[in-house]
Amino acid sequence: MKIVYMGTPDFAVTPLKSIYEAGHEIVGVYTQPDRQKGRGKKFLPSDVKVAATELGLDIYQPEKLRDTEAVEVLKGLSPDLVVVAAYGQILSEVVLGIPKYGCINIHASLLPKYRGASPIEASILSGDEETGVTIMYMAKGLDTGDVISQASIPIGRHNTETLTKALSELGADLIVKTISDIESGKAERIPQNDSESSYAGKLDKAMGELDFGKSAEELERLIRAMYPWPCAYTYFDGKTLKIIDSEVVSLTDEILGDTSITEGCVAEVTKKYFVIRCKNQGLKILKLQPEGKKPMDTVAFLNGYKVSIGDRFGKNE
Numbered sequence: 001m002k003i004v005y006m007g008t009p010d011f012a013v014t015p016l017k018s019i020y021e022a023g024h025e026i027v028g029v030y031t032q033p034d035r036q037k038g039r040g041k042k043f044l045p046s047d048v049k050v051a052a053t054e055l056g057l058d059i060y061q062p063e064k065l066r067d068t069e070a071v072e073v074l075k076g077l078s079p080d081l082v083v084v085a086a087y088g089q090i091l092s093e094v095v096l097g098i099p100k101y102g103c104i105n106i107h108a109s110l111l112p113k114y115r116g117a118s119p120i121e122a123s124i125l126s127g128d129e130e131t132g133v134t135i136m137y138m139a140k141g142l143d144t145g146d147v148i149s150q151a152s153i154p155i156g157r158h159n160t161e162t163l164t165k166a167l168s169e170l171g172a173d174l175i176v177k178t179i180s181d182i183e184s185g186k187a188e189r190i191p192q193n194d195s196e197s198s199y200a201g202k203l204d205k206a207m208g209e210l211d212f213g214k215s216a217e218e219l220e221r222l223i224r225a226m227y228p229w230p231c232a233y234t235y236f237d238g239k240t241l242k243i244i245d246s247e248v249v250s251l252t253d254e255i256l257g258d259t260s261i262t263e264g265c266v267a268e269v270t271k272k273y274f275v276i277r278c279k280n281q282g283l284k285i286l287k288l289q290p291e292g293k294k295p296m297d298t299v300a301f302l303n304g305y306k307v308s309i310g311d312r313f314g315k316n317e
Contacts, residue, residue, distance in 0.1 A: 003026050003179070005026055005083050006029075006082060007086055010047040011168045012085035012106075012168075014168040028060055029060070031045075060074075066095070080101055081101045081182065083106070084104070084138065086108075105145070107134045108171070109134065114200045115144070116142065118202060122200035129154060133170045149187075207226065207230065210233065214279055216282060220247065220248050223246050241291065242288060244288055246285050250282070251268075264312050266307055269308065269309055272302075
């Protein structure tokens with residue numbers, strides 16, 4: 001199989017290496033152009049470009065793959081199959097029609113659930129017990145193509161960072177088997193049920209603000225879903241405070257009945273942790289990042305910041 005691989009972030013690296021190690025001929029790797037990152041605004045390569053360079057593969061970085069010149073270059077590679085994993089560009093119908101066996105996509109959800117840009121975050125936010133990877137034929141619509149194969153894993157206490165890594169490894173195993181099935185003619189084509197689909201759009205920073213009027217369970221899931229970007233946050237002493245890890249804890253009837261400890265107030269504090277009251281229960285803070293500081297556990301935070309019962313987190317009204 002002559003394969004063109006298209007991907008950009010770290011999620012797409014392990015599947016690329018898996019296809020390479022399986023012995024397939026990767027005739028080209030497409031990834032997004034180098035972008036400015038960090039405070040220095042230096043142009044840095046994507047994770048996939050770094051991996052492809054290490055493997056000695058030919059790299060292509062068109063600004064727009066739909067441009068005539070870029071399409072002709074892809075045609076010249078004569079791929080049997082195009083494999084896509086979080087590439088970052090929508091493939092035109094012309095591109096979809098180039099490879100002999102079509103274009104397939106490694107998508108980080110159990111389709112038709114969570115089509116769109118942030119399926120991993122959506123699965124955590126929804127409190128799902130499991131998620132997984134779907135490999136599908138690409139079609140004109142957004143993540144609407146026929147399903148070829150799927151594999152699932154439990155979500156447990158994963159945050160987006162760790163779950164992305166786990167799903168990348170799951171997809172790496174599944175893509176090699178799926179390519180083999182396509183090559184031998186064994187691959188299935190299972191149409192998606194559109195009525196069971198939902199859309200997981202792009203994230204923005206505002207989504208990470210903690211509203212302590214919500215349940216502790218909701219906020220704990222939000223904290224895991226928003227890490228590492230944009231990160232859940234609140235305010236303390238007028239400054240932004242990112243919350244990286246937490247757990248739900250029960251509050252006593254005495255605390256719940258105390259009218260001075262309202263939602264967003266500290267309900268309990270020790271040398272090792274503090275608990276913020278939420279709608280129904282408490283949120284024990286385990287790891288956080290003060291404005292202008294590096295991430296730290298709560299023990300380190302409490303050594304440098306005074307936190308007392310009744311202190312309020314959130315914007316001052």
